[in-house]
Amino acid sequence: MNYRIVNGSISYGAETILEEINFEIKEKDKIAIIGRNGAGKTTFLNAIIDNDILEEGIGEEKFHIYKQGNPVIGYLKQMNFENSNKTMLEEILEVYKPIIDLENRIQEKEKALQEQTDEKLIKEYTNTLEQYEMQGGYLYKKEYEIAIKKFGFKAEDKQKKISEFSGGQRTKIAFLKLLLSKPDILLLDEPTNHLDIVAIEWLESYLKNYPKAVVIVSHDRMFLDKIVNKVYEIEYASMVEYTGNYTDFERLKKERYEKQLKDYEYQQAEIKRLQAIADRFRYKPTKAKMALSKLKKIEQMTIIEKPEEYDLKTFYANFDVKVQSGKMVLKVDKLEIGYDKPIAEVSFELYKGQKLAIIGENGTGKSTLLKTLNGDIPKINGDFEYGYHVQTGYFDQQMEFSNPENTIFEEITQNFPELTTTQARTLLGTFLFTGEDVFKKIKVLSGGERGRLQLCKILKKQPNVLLLDEPTNHMDIVGKESLENILKEYTGTLIFVSHDRYFVNKLADCILEFDNGKATFYHKNYQEFLEYKENHKDTTEELQNSNTVEEKTNLNEKNKKKETNSYFIEKERNRIQNKMNKIEQEINDKEKKIQDIEKEMMKEEIASDYIKLNELQEEIQKINQEIEEKMQEWEKLNDEL
Secondary structure, eight states: OEEEEEEEEEEETTEEEEEEEEEEEETTOEEEEEEOTTSSHHHHHHHHHOGGGOEEOSSSSOOEEEEESOOOEEEGGGOOOSOTTSBHHHHHHGGGHHHHHHHHHHHHHHHHHHHOOOHHHHHHHHHHHHHHHHTTTTTHHHHHHHHHHHTTOOGGGGGSBGGGSOHHHHHHHHHHHHHHHOOSEEEEESTTTTOOHHHHHHHHHHHHTOSSEEEEEOOOHHHHHHHOSEEEEEETTEEEEEESOHHHHHHHHHHHHHHHHHHHHHHHHHHHHHHHHHHHHTTSTTTHHHHHHHHHHHHHSOOOOOOOOOOOOOOOOOOOOSSOOOSEEEEEEEEEEESSSEEEEEEEEEETTOEEEEEEOTTSSHHHHHHHHTTSSOOSEEEEEEOTTOOEEEEOTTOOOSOTTSBHHHHHHHHOTTSOHHHHHHHHHHTTOOGGGGGSBGGGOOHHHHHHHHHHHHHHTOOSEEEEESTTTTOOHHHHHHHHHHHHHOOSEEEEEOOOHHHHHHHOSEEEEEETTEEEEESSOHHHHHHHHHHTHHHHHHHHHOOSHHHHHHHHHHHHHHHHHHHHHHHHHHHHHHHHHHHHHHHHHHHHHHHHHHHHHTSHHHHTOHHHHHHHHHHHHHHHHHHHHHHHHHHHHHHHO
């Protein structure tokens, strides 16, 4: 399978979205399309499906679109539910219709074989079984069951009608259908939006092992790092290809920029030098020929364009807290959170300057905890108490404003009446609201614009505790990096909910994990938390499967013994390994000695001395015997290890 666009472009009226598109999808490619918000990423995905959007670009090659194998393209926007009275399971099983048809044929042939057995029928039955196995018939039920679970649906949801699900849930079901249908080219536009970490990690694994091509538009850096092998960046209406994942792209882009800048500066210096010589001697008869040759050399050059600076335009904020809080910032003691009934009990203590990330599956209570701490919903039981001089700022992921008819400028001046017009516009400018944009009404703002306005209001108040609920939603990568830098420099205390693991990894120094109605606090950063979870995976599973206190007590005793045994085992392993390392060094020394003897034997005065040669040969044989003994000793230790 191959899909290629050569010298294409996309325009809307007089505006050029992309001026030269050279893009290729090969079988099993995992491709990222990255760029700033509004760069044209989603428009480009639409163009892959609807080629009528494309026209000739500014390149020298002839514009054409090449499709080998007539690939089937899957895109979430194409997924519609024709009958909302169908159950979720019925919708998902539509994807597996060919396999289910084979199942029915197998059952028919099994019934026929019970009545009669002839060679033709047996052969047909065997062929059908082979087709069934090749199409994944023995695995498809497990495949969709795992997918349903990982996307946060319960077993009973399978029998619910599509009409009974919320809009967000219907989008998830459509997404599942798209994934499980396995098109030749899978187009995904921000697939991690509104997915929790568990679902994102499952999707990562699924896409890494996806047997066909995937094209992803995403601002999730860790997600891209783990999946893609090729990156196309859209910047300044141009598309540039890089090989590797997102980290490779960042490195290669920097290297490409620095090389082009260096080449440009060198060429400009050379042009200046040649021009200076030509200007100096062009009117001197004896030197005119040389001067003309210098000008001709300039004309023959392929001019290197000065590389454009990275598009790093983003918001920024240099702010500190207005009032310092006390050392103890927040104490949460057996706090039961929820609406009608408790969904989790939470206990932890937080101190000045700490940065707490709240993680877990959707619906486990993360946002509910922040709303409770902000006083938006009442606690059910237990207690929480803020420390001395604490002032909070709350970012709501719903980004609701009390008066959506306000303009951006009115929203700021009403909340901060002490600001002059110039001060208000300067403040808004730091969050990318400039010119006539400040007179846009809030109700027409995009998600990214609403987020920036909300952050502007919060940070201007200079609180010493920030409560942030999914603050990076709707942000592009540059915006996320800007917010990371602001929060890393923030001297107050940070409590935030996020499914962006890269963001969590950059900021958090402690973790609150919601899992199965339980909230567990870890004095660890995200990497340490992951390592801890991996090391205690078996223990956690055993404890979860233990039904009685006695079993759990026995298991804890068992684990203590395991830890003691592990200590002595590790000590013995280190002893053996050290001994093996010593033997390896001895073998290396002996082999080097043989090389020295062989060099000695090559000398002219030794080559004719047969007695000396014989002695040296015997010495080599003796050392080889010692090496053999050492190797046997090493192998014995290796088996022991």
